[in-house]
């Protein structure tokens with residue numbers, strides 16, 4: 668449904684379960700009562716004779732920030748692309764909001780696509796478009812809005828991600844790394860999605876920029892009820908922002924749970940990652956985030 672034609676629009680004027688704060692249509696409850704909006708079962712992905720994912724299972728719960736980690740080349744991006752329907756899988760099922768995207772008809776696919784937003788690594792903004800125009804790309808693709816309304820909506824997204832109003836007319840080449848991430852996030856939020864997929868969102872940012880980005884993600888989770896699926900190598904983000912962590916290894920999810928679960932694990936890769944040299948030198952920010960989470 669197109670939003671109202673009033674001159675002033677507010678976030679949530681466009682229909683969307685995240686904006687409305689209601690239950691996610693099509694989601695299923697797991698045994699513990701969690702609202703599962705992505706259900707991955709037995710998923711196998713191979714390229715030629717090389718199997719990257721083998722009968723992998725994963726649940727993503729509504730309203731959580733899920734951090735997805737694993738060694739380089741283990742298949743984190745492959746899983747993300749498979750969930751988004753960009754890679755073929757050889758076996759298993761993936762349900763998003765209760766819909767099997769692969770088997771869905773055009774109308775069902777369109778409905779699912781309007782409920783997710785994606786921030787690919789390096790931002791992936793169109794270099795020939797301004798920030799405002801970049802944010803309007805999904806609006807042009809999926810919605811039928813007047814130019815004035817699209818401008819107003821895009822400016823709301825710019826504000827939402829903490830960019831100054833004058834960022835609207837800037838081109839990607841005129842932005843800092845942190846601003847590019849925010850602009851790309853604003854584009855991912857263009858359709859008021861239920862879930863955003865972030866592929867290494869803090870890579871390339873300095874620690875302060877990365878911390879600010881994590882804060883922004885947490886604020887959006889808290890205020891919009893957004894679900895966040897974040898592929899990351901950033902230990903600070905895992906401690907600071909993530910409610911749950913899933914670790915990919917041996918072509919499967921090896922373990923999933925809180926930071927405390929990771930710290931208590933005897934699984935060799937998890938142990939070396941969370942207790943290794945790099946982990947011992949994590950910033951005071953991560954240590955204090957872990958302490959404050961524990962105190963809650």
Ligand SMILES: Nc1ncnc2c1ncn2[C@@H]1O[C@H](COP(=O)(O)OP(=O)(O)OP(=O)(O)O)[C@@H](O)[C@H]1O
Nearest residue numbers: 714715719737738739740741742743744745746900
């Ligand atoms: N289209 C493709 N064709 C062939 N092999 C591929 C393709 N896409 C990914 N791979 C292979 O799948 C494996 C997993 O790659 P992927 O990019 O998912 O790793 P990753 O865990 O995201 O790594 P990193 O942390 O380094 O980004 C790699 O060996 C990669 O070469």
